[in-house]
Amino acid sequence: MSSAEKKTEVIHTIKKIMKKISEDVIIQRQMPILNIPKVGYDNTVWSDEKRMLTIGDKKIEVSPDSVKKIPTFAQYLVMANAIKKLLDEDMESTIRGMYYATLSNVGDEKNKQKFWNNQDNSDDAIKAVELLTGIPREVFSVTSKPKGMISGPIKLRVGGDIIDCNLGSRSTSQLIPTNIGDVQIEDVKADFVMVVEKDTVLNNIRKSGFIQKYNAILMTGSGEPDRATRMMVKILNESWKRPVVVFADADPWGLGIALRYKIGSESLSYDSDRLVTPDAQVLGMMFSDIYEYNIPEVARLTANDEDINRANDMKKKPWMKNKKWQKELNLFLNKKEKCELDAFFKHGFKYLAETYLPKKLREVGII
């Protein structure tokens, strides 16, 4: 389906929703109800078959019948209308742009308030429109600020132009465009894809000549990965059959980020099918690596209560039932020590790229 067709579909869907509401009000004389799948912790289900987090059956009803829901109802409709307008004008916008486009005051002089309290509200509304229409927001041309980076022997076609990410891959990386609908992968020459947690680590590895030496694609989501990064990883893994390995910090937070690629997240569980790469391998940094690679004590960090709670939580999750992971988590809970990938710099700036990573990759037979 071409992007233009997709856009007409979106407009059509939004119109259908609006029509339903007005019919409810004028003809049926009843409160209109928007049925939206519930997103969040309590409506996220682990699917053994798909090996990812998926959304459950719970729904929420948004209807202007209570004080709390009127603003929400109005917000959703206003956002849907704004998206329709955006598509009508054939424009693109970031989520922040949508926030400003729909910003206005509510109420009289006496108690004036803003239509959105902050951007989070408008982001939620965009999400709700996604859920209502069942169409991802990239199709709406609503995107977020790009933050994922890619470097290595891969050619992307963005619009009419080709971006060769191998050019200058010793000294720079390309941002992964967030309007992923307009991005096509032209050619992949690499043998495997390596995803790291932070861009600082990526820069270090890239500079060492890792890409050229092992013929790899380096990617990072700069912390929590955005949708475009996750989708890129998935496409490379499933359409281009390249193995994906993930390296993150050796703490529950870093592990969480690594798992975003592998199993998905609760807040985007409704879109897991597009975003999650179940075959990705989380290789490091393991808690046992802290001791195996003799990270000096000064470079280790003491785990705080939040870390401990997270680790305890994780231990119970079905996707962590693997003996290896249980062992790692137990080790962490015993030692209460965490460590960042950057700690390898203590052994020398090239240690990470030239010793640790190759050794890890060899263990799983990727190189």
Next chain:
Amino acid sequence: MPAPAKEILPHPSDMDLQTLKKAISKSAGQKITLSKILCTSFQKLSYEKAKEIISLAQLDSNLKNSTTELSEHDLIKIVNICKKTKFQNPNTDHLSPIGQEILTIGMMSEYTIVSSKNIVEPLPSINNNDDNIANSQSKKIDNETDNEDIKDNNNTTISKSNFSVKILQPVLTAYTSRIGIINNRPTIIETGLAYGGDISSFKLYRFANKIPLLYDEGSDVAREVVSEVEINKMGITKKQAKEQFSTNKDSKRERIIEVLPIHIFFHICSTKIPYKTAGKESIASEGELKSYMKSCLSELYRKLSIQIRKELKIKEAENKMKLYKHYLPFIVEAITESLGIKNSKLNESFSLLIERHLTKKPNVNDVEEDNIVKHDKPSESKPKLSSLSQQDPKTEKKEKSNILSKSSKINNNNNRQIDVPKTTTNANQNIHKSKFTKTFSDLNNKKKERSNTIHKKNVGLKKYPKNNNNNNSSEKKLENTPTKQLMINKNDDKQKISSTDIQPTLDSFQNQRRVNKGKIR
């Protein structure tokens, strides 16, 4: 008028050597055992218990003609044992609390002393003199002129009262009381609360044995109690209170209670009020007094919570309506715009739908509780104002009780007639002459008056002729209603408190003293 106090026997836990000696000397010559003497001259002391006490004191319980045989040392022993022994709580017949009915009447009326100039010489151009009067009272002065008109019409001879009575219409009044033992003496703590309606601001009224305490509020235990009892007992949070009642949102008043339109009344009734100073201006937090007061106030707050929550709900419903009003355009615009149609029908039907939806909701049920008097909102838009001489149907009840009490009083003491109007005119003239420069010594004298009541009783009262006694029953009311409140302008309160304030309270105070004395000695 509250029920008069009755004479009772002293309580043994409050026994001292003198009381004991007196009890024994009463039965001198008679052949009664010591234990018999004890159980007949003290309350809540059975014969058995008396025997027990005497045996504890290692005395012969069958001793007769005791005064001669008992040494002072033995008596002290008995007193000490009594102090350690646990007795039943004393009864409180010897105390005369205000009672719910009268306190409620008091809570609903506000007495204001108005400047005298107008009254001494009622002139048609009365408004010219308003400059001398605090602005806040100008309303009442208008009312005062009305009173005078009425009085003139009635050809009353003593028409120059300087009191203006404003009948308040609070939305709710509540009353609660506790009986406690403080310093071995039974104490009745009465609290009242009036909320909303005409009441526009927070005020605290304190009474000790029906005498209003006017000064030194800051150090009084009541002030502590008010600031220590949490406002959330009313069912609202501090934030809500601030949002709903605070007129000036930026005001940084620490005590949130002060933004509420509440009048709080404390009356402490005891044979011995734990005053802080010899000046009898404030009450100290002694023994469990504070906790009793706190529990009283908490109870009042809880009673008030029903009303406040109801008001909050009403407000919420209003907000809801507003919310719909504000958000509806957004919804309608979004729909019409995206459908690309102009449909005014949508707006109409939506409003209708919402209206129907809102009215469907059940109303909050009114719940009546004990000791809560809910006052219907005044049918007239203006608050009712009644003068002293005005025969208001609402005050009929009051007068009735006043007449009753008056007659009983006459029986008690024929000489105790007080001419209120005359005092007031005197006071007026005083104020008028000194023009707000009334000296402090004058006030001190009045305080002395209060403390030297026994002397004053004869000297002070004889001054007033009898003849006005039957003139005006509502004037009597003034004198006798102990819950009379004084609205005092903060700027010149000292000038405003004339002898009239003291007089009626003096009367009741004397009454109280007289009764108390009889009981204890």
